[in-house]
Amino acid sequence: MRHLSLIFIALAIFTIQPLYGQLTSRNFSIGPRIGVNFSNVSNPEAANSRTGLVAGLTSTYSINEHSGLSVDLLYSGEGYEHGGTELALDYLRIPVMYNIFFGEWGQRFRPKVFAGLQPGVLLAAESDGTDVKSTVKNFSFGVGAGLGFNYRMGERTWLNTDLRSFFDLMDLREDPASGSDKHALRNIQLSVGVAWGL
Known part of the structure; x- marks a missing residue:
C-alpha cells in the first residue's frame, strides 16, 4: 500500500506540473x-454521518471558454459514527x-458542473481517541462530481x-473480514474559495 501511495504522489506531481508551467498565461x-464535509460510510447502513473540516489550495487551468481542469490540494476530515x-x-x-x-468569458457570474477523480492519502485515523491507523488503508481512491459557480469580484x-x-x-479497512460488505466512504462537501489569476 505504501508503494501505491508513492505512485499516487508521483502521478499527482506530474499532473500539477503542466499547470504550473502555464503561470505566465492568463x-x-x-x-x-x-469548507465542511458531511461524510458517512456505505456499510453499516445504520452509521451516522460525521462533520469535518476541508481546507487547502485550489487551482484551475482554463482550456477554453467553456472547459477547464482543476487540481486541488486539500486536508479533508472524514469518517462516521456507529x-x-x-x-x-x-x-x-x-x-x-x-x-x-456556462456563460461567456468575462461574465461576472458563471455557473459550472464538474466531475473527476478524487484520490487521497491517509494522514491519521482515530476511534474515540485511540490511534487505529494500522487498521485503515493508507490510500483512498474514488470519483466525485458536483456543481457550483465562479463570481468575479x-x-x-x-x-x-x-x-x-x-x-x-475502495474498502477503507486494511483487512476486511472475508465475505463482509464493503466499507466505502461517502462524502458531501460544501466549500468556498478565492482564486487569483496569474
Missing part, C-alpha cells in the same frame, strides 16, 4: 479553499476535476463556491 488561477463510536479519518486529498463553465479575482459529492471505490 488562463491559470490559484487560491485558498475552505454504535456510539466515532471513526475520525484525516486525508490529504488531491481531486482532479474536469469543469464545464475584481480584476482577475474570483469567488468560487462548490457543492461536491464523493464516492470511494
Whole structure:
C-alpha cells in the first residue's frame, strides 16, 4: 500500500506540473479553499454521518471558454459514527476535476458542473481517541462530481463556491473480514474559495 501511495504522489506531481508551467498565461488561477464535509460510510447502513473540516489550495487551468481542469490540494476530515463510536479519518486529498463553465468569458457570474477523480492519502485515523491507523488503508481512491459557480469580484479575482459529492471505490479497512460488505466512504462537501489569476 505504501508503494501505491508513492505512485499516487508521483502521478499527482506530474499532473500539477503542466499547470504550473502555464503561470505566465492568463488562463491559470490559484487560491485558498475552505469548507465542511458531511461524510458517512456505505456499510453499516445504520452509521451516522460525521462533520469535518476541508481546507487547502485550489487551482484551475482554463482550456477554453467553456472547459477547464482543476487540481486541488486539500486536508479533508472524514469518517462516521456507529454504535456510539466515532471513526475520525484525516486525508490529504488531491481531486482532479474536469469543469464545464456556462456563460461567456468575462461574465461576472458563471455557473459550472464538474466531475473527476478524487484520490487521497491517509494522514491519521482515530476511534474515540485511540490511534487505529494500522487498521485503515493508507490510500483512498474514488470519483466525485458536483456543481457550483465562479463570481468575479475584481480584476482577475474570483469567488468560487462548490457543492461536491464523493464516492470511494475502495474498502477503507486494511483487512476486511472475508465475505463482509464493503466499507466505502461517502462524502458531501460544501466549500468556498478565492482564486487569483496569474
